[in-house]
Each structure stands twice: as structure tokens, then as C-alpha cells.
Amino acid sequence: PIPVPDRNYLTVTDPRSGKTITVPINTKTNTINASLFAQLKIVPTTPPPIASEDRVPVRLFDPGFKNTTVCRSAVSRVDGEEGKLYYRGYDVEELVEKSSFEEVGYLLIYGELPTQTELEDFSRAIARNQYVHSELEKQMLTFRYDAHPMGMLISTIASLSTFHPEANPALQGENLYISPMLTSGLSASDKLVDLGKGRRVRHVAAARGERVGRHPYNQPMPNPKSYTENFLYMLDKLNETDFTPDPRLTKILDKLFILLAEHGSNCSTVMMRHLASSGVDPYTALSGSAGALFGERKASAVIDMLKQINSPEKIDIFLTIKKGRPVRLMGFGHRIYKGRDPRVSIARDLAFQV
Known part of the structure; x- marks a missing residue:
């Protein structure tokens, strides 16, 4: 047979x-x-150069990374054409039906769904790290009564670096997160997963407690059935001795x-990677990543839209106005999906159950 020539390349000529x-x-x-485009070098038409023989490489300019990838990921895959989202090869619609959030968290971090023993160990490790240092609670008490919960969350996450110098590569060495084991028998990365996932939910609950004037903050639930049940317990418990969140x-x-556990190189993920690349x-x-989520074009855009609508009676008027203008409705899917966003239909069905 006649061999088929390799056509998997571009030929670029600079005239x-x-x-x-x-x-x-x-x-x-x-x-x-x-x-590879840096091989194309020219003398620029605008100053500098310092000397006439100075040449500069061609650069690819892509504001907003609209057609640029910055990393290769095995964690998730978005199929915008088919309206599919996969976590480690699993369809997110299947995971929502058959798995718990803790199982999915384990899957995203370690690449495989956990066995029952692995899940129990993972859940216990997170639960052990849901207690906040008393000095950090004192810091939260210094926030203004009307401070936004996201601002409090960002600040308290950043403060954790002062409580855990052992997690700082600048203090412990640049190979901290590629070294196999700490003296505890855990890798530094595993320990960080346990601390980060445990403390974050505690900080969110404490931020809400501060906002509504609920002191002292609720402690974690004794023997919760799940990560989510414990979160709701810390959010909603008042003075009941036998409070259990609505199943x-x-x-x-x-x-x-x-x-919402994973969606490729979104703004917060890119920010996290960018900061981590400096060895911070x-x-x-993580606080920088949370700060990106707090941006006007991210989560707050949906809140602003709901404030505009103001009441259920104004929904029809709001939609009529928006239909006559070339603007986007926030919170109704991601632009990467050409048709359906698989998360929207699931979230809609869940909303009708509340």
C-alpha cells in the first residue's frame, strides 16, 4: 500500500x-x-530596538485565553459540542446519581473512586481537621458586623499560612510537595488535602455565623453522616441539643x-496555578483563588441579577426587557457549551425539590 503522508503539521511562512x-x-x-513561533524573528518597526540588528520573536496575542490552553489535565473534560462534563472519565450526571460529594472529591484528587475503607479513612481525616484555632476565631470577631462572608473567608484562608509554617515551601524547602513523606507518615500533599477540605467548610460556617451575629460559632457535628450534613449543621444549628439537618x-x-466541584481551567483554577507556580x-x-471567585464577573454576577429582579412578580418583566437586548442572563450555563449545559438541567430539577 502507498503510505499516507503525515499531514499533522502547519507550515507557516513569514513573507x-x-x-x-x-x-x-x-x-x-x-x-x-x-x-515554536519564536523561531520567526523580525526587526520591529517601532522603537526600541537598541541596534538595527536586534530582532524580536513573533508572539501569539490572545486576550482572555479564548483560544489558548495553558495546561493538560486528566482531572476533567468538557465536551462543549455534546453538552457533556466528565470527572476523571466519569459522566458528571452519573456521579450525581450514584456518588456522594466525598467520593467525588476523592476521585478528583486521587484519580479513582474510593473503596469503602478508603472513603472512611478520607472522611475521618477531613473531620479531624474541621476545628479552627481559637486565635483564628478571635480574628474573625474583629470583622465588621456587615462584612461580606466571602471577604471573611478569603482573609481567614490566607491567615492559615501563619498557623501552618510547615506547609510553606519558602520555609521548608522548594521540594516540600514532591517529597514522599513527612514525619507523620503522610505526604505533604495528602496532609494539605485533609487540612484544606476540612478547614474551608468550617470557615464558611463561621463567616456566616459572624454575619448574623451568632456567637459562639457552631462546632462541627458529632458523628455526621456526611461532609454536607456537617456543613449544614454548622450553618443552621441554634440551641437545640438534638439538631439534625433536613436530610x-x-x-x-x-x-x-x-x-460545581470541577470545571477545567476556570478563572479560580488558573489563579491558583499561577500563584502556586511562584512557590507560595x-x-x-487558595485565598487568591477564592478572591477570583468573588469577582464581579463570577459568582457575584448572579447575585446582582437576582437583586435586579427583586421579587418573583418581576421575573416576566425582567425577561421581556432582557430578550430585547443583546445581553447574557447570568447563571444559566457556561459559554463553552454550544447547546445544553448538563449542570443546569440537574440544578433545575433539584431546585424544584426545595
Whole structure:
């Protein structure tokens, strides 16, 4: 048989210099290596150069990363054409029906769904780390009575770096998160997962407690059935001695947590990676990631839209006005999906159950 020539490449010619380069196409990811374009160098028409022979490489300009990938991920995959979202190869719609948030968290972190023993160990490790240092609680008491919960959360996450110097590569060495084991027998990464996932839910609950003037803050639930049940317990318990969160709400929130657990290189993920690349401690990087989520174009955009609507009676008027303008409705899917966003239909069904 006649061999088929390899056509998985681009041939790029710069007519100004006459130079031609060949850029291979990665057929698995349908991407090219942008750094190869640096082979095309020209003398710029605007100053500087310092000398006439100075040449600068061609750069690819893509504001907003609209057609640029910055990493390769095995954690999740978004199929915008088919309206599908996969976590580690599992369809998110299947995970919502068959798995708990803790199981999905384990899957995203370690790459496989846990066995029953692994799940129990994972859940216990998180539960052990849901208690907040008393000095950090004192810090939270210094926030204004009307401080936004996200602002309090960002600040307290960043403060964790001062309580855990052992997690700071600047203090412990740059190989901290690639070294196999700490003296505790855990890797530094595993310990961080337990601390981060445990403390974060506690901080959110404490931030709400501060906002509504509920002191002292609720402690974690004794023997909770799940991560989500414990979260609702810390949010809603008053002075009852036998309070248990509504199982229906616990189940709904658990499914919503799964839907929002991962979505590729979103703004917060890119911010986390960007900060981590400098070798900063994980808590500072995580607070920066949370700060990105607090941005006007992220979560707060939905809240602003709901404030505009103001009441159920004004929904029809609001939609009529928006239909006549070239604007987006916030919170109704992601632009990467060409048709349905699989998370929206599930969230809608869950909302009708409340």
C-alpha cells in the first residue's frame, strides 16, 4: 500500500523575512506549541530596538485565553459540542446519581473512586481537621458586623499560612510537595488535602455565623453522616441539643457540590496555578483563588441579577426587557457549551425539590 503522508503539521511562512517553519499538531489534543513561533524573528518597526540588528520573536496575542490552553489535565473534560462534563472519565450526571460529594472529591484528587475503607479513612481525616484555632476565631470577631462572608473567608484562608509554617515551601524547602513523606507518615500533599477540605467548610460556617451575629460559632457535628450534613449543621444549628439537618436539603446540597466541584481551567483554577507556580504556600494561593471567585464577573454576577429582579412578580418583566437586548442572563450555563449545559438541567430539577 502507498503510505499516507503525515499531514499533522502547519507550515507557516513569514513573507517579511521569507522564513518558513513547520509546527507539529498534537492530534490527541488538537493543539500546537506556541513557543515554536519564536523561531520567526523580525526587526520591529517601532522603537526600541537598541541596534538595527536586534530582532524580536513573533508572539501569539490572545486576550482572555479564548483560544489558548495553558495546561493538560486528566482531572476533567468538557465536551462543549455534546453538552457533556466528565470527572476523571466519569459522566458528571452519573456521579450525581450514584456518588456522594466525598467520593467525588476523592476521585478528583486521587484519580479513582474510593473503596469503602478508603472513603472512611478520607472522611475521618477531613473531620479531624474541621476545628479552627481559637486565635483564628478571635480574628474573625474583629470583622465588621456587615462584612461580606466571602471577604471573611478569603482573609481567614490566607491567615492559615501563619498557623501552618510547615506547609510553606519558602520555609521548608522548594521540594516540600514532591517529597514522599513527612514525619507523620503522610505526604505533604495528602496532609494539605485533609487540612484544606476540612478547614474551608468550617470557615464558611463561621463567616456566616459572624454575619448574623451568632456567637459562639457552631462546632462541627458529632458523628455526621456526611461532609454536607456537617456543613449544614454548622450553618443552621441554634440551641437545640438534638439538631439534625433536613436530610432532603442535605442530599440536594451534596449533589450541587458535585456539580460545581470541577470545571477545567476556570478563572479560580488558573489563579491558583499561577500563584502556586511562584512557590507560595497553598493557603495564600487558595485565598487568591477564592478572591477570583468573588469577582464581579463570577459568582457575584448572579447575585446582582437576582437583586435586579427583586421579587418573583418581576421575573416576566425582567425577561421581556432582557430578550430585547443583546445581553447574557447570568447563571444559566457556561459559554463553552454550544447547546445544553448538563449542570443546569440537574440544578433545575433539584431546585424544584426545595
